[in-house]
Amino acid sequence: MSRKLVTTSDGSHTLFVPELGEHYHSIHGAVQESTHVFIKHGLETLPTDDIPLYIFEMGLGTGLNLLLTALQPLGRPVHYASIEAYPLNAEEAASLNYGSLFDEHPEAKSLLQTVHTLPWGEPTALKPGLTIHKLHAKLSELDWAVLPQFNLIYFDAFAPDVQPNLWSEEVFQSLYNQMHPGGILVTYCAKGSVKRAMKAAGFSIERLPGPPGKREMTRARKLI
Ligand SMILES: C[S@@+](CC[C@H](N)C(=O)[O-])C[C@H]1O[C@@H](n2cnc3c(N)ncnc32)[C@H](O)[C@@H]1O
Numbered sequence: 735m736s737r738k739l740v741t742t743s744d745g746s747h748t749l750f751v752p753e754l755g756e757h758y759h760s761i762h763g764a765v766q767e768s769t770h771v772f773i774k775h776g777l778e779t780l781p782t783d784d785i786p787l788y789i790f791e792m793g794l795g796t797g798l799n800l801l802l803t804a805l806q807p808l809g810r811p812v813h814y815a816s817i818e819a820y821p822l823n824a825e826e827a828a829s830l831n832y833g834s835l836f837d838e839h840p841e842a843k844s845l846l847q848t849v850h851t852l853p854w855g856e857p858t859a860l861k862p863g864l865t866i867h868k869l870h871a872k873l874s875e876l877d878w879a880v881l882p883q884f885n886l887i888y889f890d891a892f893a894p895d896v897q898p899n900l901w902s903e904e905v906f907q908s909l910y911n912q913m914h915p916g917g918i919l920v921t922y923c924a925k926g927s928v929k930r931a932m933k934a935a936g937f938s939i940e941r942l943p944g945p946p947g948k949r950e951m952t953r954a955r956k957l958i
Pocket residue numbers: 757758759768792793794795796797798799817818819820821871872873874890891892893897900
């Protein structure tokens with residue numbers, strides 16, 4: 735899968751996959767979109783607690799969602815598992831500008847580098863209090879039994895038009911089964927068929943304002 739580096743409207747990079755006609759993030763702003771969908775309407779909405787937080791990400795990709803999570807004041811142990819079928823090569827990872835976009839976080843550059851150099855297949859500390867488990871596999875091949883129950887899911891697959899199999903009721907059912915009651919799943923996608931698949935899997939759905947350039951996003955909750 736060939737990929738091209740693109741600069742989005744907020745100055746942050748994303749990747750474009752010509753074969754799919756898909757960007758990894760919104761061209762209206764990659765950092766802006768990830769912050770809005772996954773941090774503001776995901777991580778920041780969870781009750782503050784000192785018990786460990788378990789996050790699962792569909793699609794590690796550039797590592798942007800993980801980096802943004804790592805830059806938050808987490809205040810409790812966080813275990814972050816992320817699956818990726820087509821990892822970036824070293825040159826692609828090194829070309830991303832995320833490490834130099836956060837003046838108040840000079841550590842961002844080395845964190846991003848570490849995200850991309852840590853081994854696959856074993857939980858490893860990214861920084862004190864934050865363990866990451868990079869899973870090199872397709873979602874359909876994942877052995878859920880070896881993973882914990884999650885409180886928060888960042889569902890960041892390519893759009894349903896290009897990868898409909900990743901947005902099916904069956905996939906959302908597996909995710910639902912792997913979540914703690916009260917857990918939430920956030921995604922940039924607000925397509926009707928996706929929300930219906932989530933509902934059929936048992937989730938309660940919220941429509942939320944989307945990031946710049948997008949009217950809506952979705953938050954799905956596993957009710958207690
Ligand atoms: C929209 S991109 C987002 C990536 C990432 N969250 C980011 O911020 O860069 C979707 C990601 O899912 C990965 N992917 C596509 N199909 C997959 C599959 N079947 N299983 C696991 N990962 C997949 C892609 O390689 C890509 O990295």
